[in-house]
Amino acid sequence: MSKHLNLKLEDRNTLHLKVCNVLRKAILQGDFEPGERLIQSELAESLDVSRMPIREALRKLESEGLVKLEPxxxxxxxxxxxxxxxxxxxxxxxLEKLAVELSVPDLTxxxxxxxxxxxxxxxxxxxxxxxxxANISFHQLLIKRCTWGRLLSFIETLWNGFPQQTPTLLPGQMKLSNQEHQQIFEAVNAKNESKSATLVSEHIKRTGEALVNSLG
Incomplete structure (x- = not known):
């Protein structure tokens, strides 16, 4: 069990999310071995929190496919x-490229x-x-006016888990994302749905490649 985890307790309302981010990063970085058992009492002691946020974080990580909760x-x-x-x-x-292209013309x-x-x-x-x-809200808003329900359902499934958490995993991700968001916004503001969609697609591909490289 890794003893290098640390967590600053600031906002109790988001405590389980902070715990989840720490554990997710540790799992993705290989601090925990596949098949390793995560013991709640040890995690709670290591992170200096109660077991409640640990339990909530583990349930979220299970929904993301990173851990399996076994009786x-x-x-x-x-x-x-x-x-x-x-x-x-x-x-x-x-999929988000298509959804953005369908959504942008009707954004208010x-x-x-x-x-x-x-x-x-x-x-x-x-x-x-x-x-x-804010990043999750930004991406959700970009496809808000897409009326294809099945497409949005597929995208929502893909959003579950670590795809939205890369700012906590990749150094420099926030700064680079901000630059790309600015380009996306300018295209959206110009009502250029094709360019907006392409930029969003490239943004997602670049992030995915960076994540794979960081874990390789």
């Missing part, structure tokens, strides 16, 4: 498959104002937790 054994680390990551990001790049001025507000929030924070939440 009488607790949480077991699942093998991390690089091919799974490649598949997720390639699918996201293609209010939508664009909200996009700009979210973009400024990401630019003005150094807190990865704040960035992640």
């Amino acid at each position: 009488h054994r607790g949480a077991i680390v699942k093998p991390m498959n690089i091919e799974d990551i490649k598949e997720i990001y390639q699918l996201r790049a293609n 001025e209010g939508d664009k104002h909200e996009l700009k507000t979210l973009m400024e929030e990401m630019e003005n924070t150094e807190d990865p937790e704040v960035f992640v939440e």
Whole structure:
């Protein structure tokens, strides 16, 4: 069990998310071996938190496919498959490209104002937790006006888990994402749905490649 995890307790409302981010990063970086049992009491002691946020974090990690909760054994680390990551990001790049292209023509001025507000929030924070939440909202808003329900359902499934957490995993990701978000916003503001869609697709592909390289 790794003893190098650390966590600053700041906001109890997001404590399980902070715990989840620490554990997710440790799993993806190989601090925990595939098949290793994550013992709640040891994690709670290592992170200096109660067992409640540990339990909540492990349930979220199970939904992401990073751990498996087994009766009488607790949480077991699942093998991390690089091919799974490649598949997720390639699918996201293609499906979100289509959704953005369908959505952008119908985005309202209010939508664009909200996009700009979210973009400024990401630019003005150094807190990865704040960035992640604004980043999720930014990407969701880009496809808000897409009316293809099945397409949106597929995208939502792909969003479950670590794809949205790369700012906590990759050095320099926040700064680079901000630059790419600015380009995306300019294309959206110009009502250029084709360019907007292509930029979003390239943004997702670049992030996926960076994540794979960091884990290789």
